[in-house]
Amino acid sequence: MNCPECDATINIPDDASVGEIVSCPDCGADFEIAKKDGSNVELKQAESVGEDWGE
Amino acid sequence: MSKVCIVFDRLRAEEKMLQKEASDLGHDAVLLDAKITQINTDSKKENFDLGDVVLERCVSYFRGLHFTASLEFLDVPVLNKFEVANVCGNKMFMTLLLKKHSIPTPKTYFSFSSESAAENLEKVGFPLVIKPVIGSWGRGVMPLKDRDTMEAIFEIRDITDSPHDRIYYLQELIKRPPRDIRIITIGDQAIAAMYRKSSGGFKTNIALGADPELCKITKEMEDMAIKASKAMGGGILGIDMMEDDEKGLVIHEVNNTVEFKGLARVAQRNIPQEMVKFALDYVRK
Numbered sequence: 001m002n003c004p005e006c007d008a009t010i011n012i013p014d015d016a017s018v019g020e021i022v023s024c025p026d027c028g029a030d031f032e033i034a035k036k037d038g039s040n041v042e043l044k045q046a047e048s049v050g051e052d053w054g055e
Numbered sequence: 056m057s058k059v060c061i062v063f064d065r066l067r068a069e070e071k072m073l074q075k076e077a078s079d080l081g082h083d084a085v086l087l088d089a090k091i092t093q094i095n096t097d098s099k100k101e102n103f104d105l106g107d108v109v110l111e112r113c114v115s116y117f118r119g120l121h122f123t124a125s126l127e128f129l130d131v132p133v134l135n136k137f138e139v140a141n142v143c144g145n146k147m148f149m150t151l152l153l154k155k156h157s158i159p160t161p162k163t164y165f166s167f168s169s170e171s172a173a174e175n176l177e178k179v180g181f182p183l184v185i186k187p188v189i190g191s192w193g194r195g196v197m198p199l200k201d202r203d204t205m206e207a208i209f210e211i212r213d214i215t216d217s218p219h220d221r222i223y224y225l226q227e228l229i230k231r232p233p234r235d236i237r238i239i240t241i242g243d244q245a246i247a248a249m250y251r252k253s254s255g256g257f258k259t260n261i262a263l264g265a266d267p268e269l270c271k272i273t274k275e276m277e278d279m280a281i282k283a284s285k286a287m288g289g290g291i292l293g294i295d296m297m298e299d300d301e302k303g304l305v306i307h308e309v310n311n312t313v314e315f316k317g318l319a320r321v322a323q324r325n326i327p328q329e330m331v332k333f334a335l336d337y338v339r340k
Contacts, residue, residue, distance in 0.1 A: 019066035019088050032065075047065070051217075052116040052144075054191020054262070055293055055310035 001041055005029040012041050021046050057335050058083035058106030062122060064090050064113040068316045072327040073110060080331060089113050089122045100129040108338040109133040110291075110330065112312055116144045116189065119312060132338045135290035135311055142287055143311035147188045147224050149287070156286035158279065159305045161297075164225045169209040172223035176205055183225040191310070192262035198228055228257075229297045229305065235259045236270055236296040236304075238277075239313055239326060240284040241333045245277040245294075247315075247322035267317045275304060283309055291330055 003010050008026035012033070016022065020033050022043070030046035059077045063070045063086060070086065077084035085104050092103070109126055111133050113119030120140050126133045135143070142148045153160040164179065166172035176183060176199065185208060187195040199205045212220040233253040239246045248270040251259040259265045272280075280294040283306050293313035296304050319326045 017066055017071070017086070019063060019086065021065060050115050051187075051194075052118075052189055052191075053114050054116070054194075055312055055314050 001043070003027060003029060004031070004043060004045075010043075012036075016041075056082055057108075057338075058085060059331055059334055060085050060087055060104065060106040060109045062087045062089050062109055062111045062113060062119075062126075064088065064115055064118055067112075067114070067314075069314060069319075069327070070112050072316075072319065073112070073331060076325065076328040077331045080328065082331070082335065084331075089118055092122075094125045094129070098125075098129060100131050103129075105129070105131050107132070108334045110334055111135065111140070114312070116140075116191070116311070120144060134334050134337060135292070136288060139288040139290050139292075140311045143292065143309050145188050146186055146308070147222060149309050150224075152286050153283060153306055153309070156282065158283050158286060159302060161229055161299075161305050161307055162227045164223075166223040166225070167221060169213050169223070172225060173205060173209060176225065177202075179225075181205075182228045184228050186224050186226060187219060188222045188224050189219050191260075193258040193260035196258060198257060199225070226307070229307075230300040231297045233257075233259070234265075234298075235307075236276065236298070237318070238270075238272065238280040238294045238296065239315060239318065240280050240292045240294055241329050242289060242337075243281050243284070244329075245272050245280045246324050246329050247318050247326055248272045248276065249318045249321070261314070261317055267321070269318075269321045279304055279306060291333065 003024040006027040018033050021030050023030050031043040032046045034044040035042035061070050061073050074084040111119050111123050123133050123137045127137050150163050166175050182198050182200040184198050234250045238248040250268045250270045251265040253259050283294050284292050287309050293310035295308040296306050299305050315326045
């Protein structure tokens with residue numbers, strides 16, 4: 001599918017799950033897989049790293 | 056057959072490893088995205104697919120902590136427990152508990168305004184390490200080596216003025232080899248350990264590029280790690296130690312939602328499998 005930011009092609013692995021993060025190889029933007037039904041994939045903007053992120 | 060629910064907000068390799076191990080052990084595993092889950096004061100656990108036990112794995116500390124509070128409200132067993140997550144997520148609370156339980160930990164100074172922290176630093180002497188009480192991956196951890204650095208850092212804190220920036224947590228700079236030790240404890244067992252070698256600076260966080268190397272767990276390390284785990288309230292934890300040139304091992308941090316992707320590749324024991332087994336045993340007791 002195409003990057004919502006720069007329109008480059010993002011390859012979604014077959015075994016990717018909802019909630020996983022994929023990155024655009026061209027512009028580097030991160031997206032979260034919001035829905036996945038076979039080859040139909042819906043992406044949403046991934047959250048940026050928060051101050052409280054981490055272990 | 057039992058069911059494990061893995062709560063996440065960003066699905067990482069660790070959560071997928073936990074799911075796989077649960078399945079390989081013959082149990083059901085369900086992933087639940089905290090970001091899209093809605094809970095209210097009339098909610099019942101039957102309204103959700105939470106399985107027999109929940110492993111709370113949110114990368115956001117506050118999201119995970121508050122989600123855990125919701126789960127405990129629903130009487131759902133969750134690891135780690137709210138009280139453990141609450142204490143481990145705040146460096147000051149964690150340090151106070153370590154010291155209260157006579158566990159060797161670096162000397163730490165607490166002040167509650169920039170003026171008071173500056174006064175204390177002048178009295179104690181440079182350097183001290185400033186750490187945000189909330190936060191991970193080494194962010195905001197800085198050695199204050201002189202007055203100029205201190206004034207610059209404190210001024211930025213006064214300008215940004217986030218609530219936790221008003222809490223000044225200043226720690227002695229430990230003289231040690233350029234590495235620290237991460238031990239994963241599950242219940243009363245030390246499961247695996249690694250050295251985290253600095254990639255140049257004084258920080259040893261894997262998230263900042265430190266090199267992990269398998270570490271043999273000595274009896275002293277194990278005893279200290281288990282004691283620290285018990286002090287926090289138990290569960291699944293990441294215990295961080297430094298090797299002080301004079302005082303020996305000191306524990307500087309206990310982590311609540313432990314990351315184990317790198318260590319799992321080289322550890323002799325199956326870390327995610329041990330976590331799943333512990334979670335299921337925990338709910339059977």
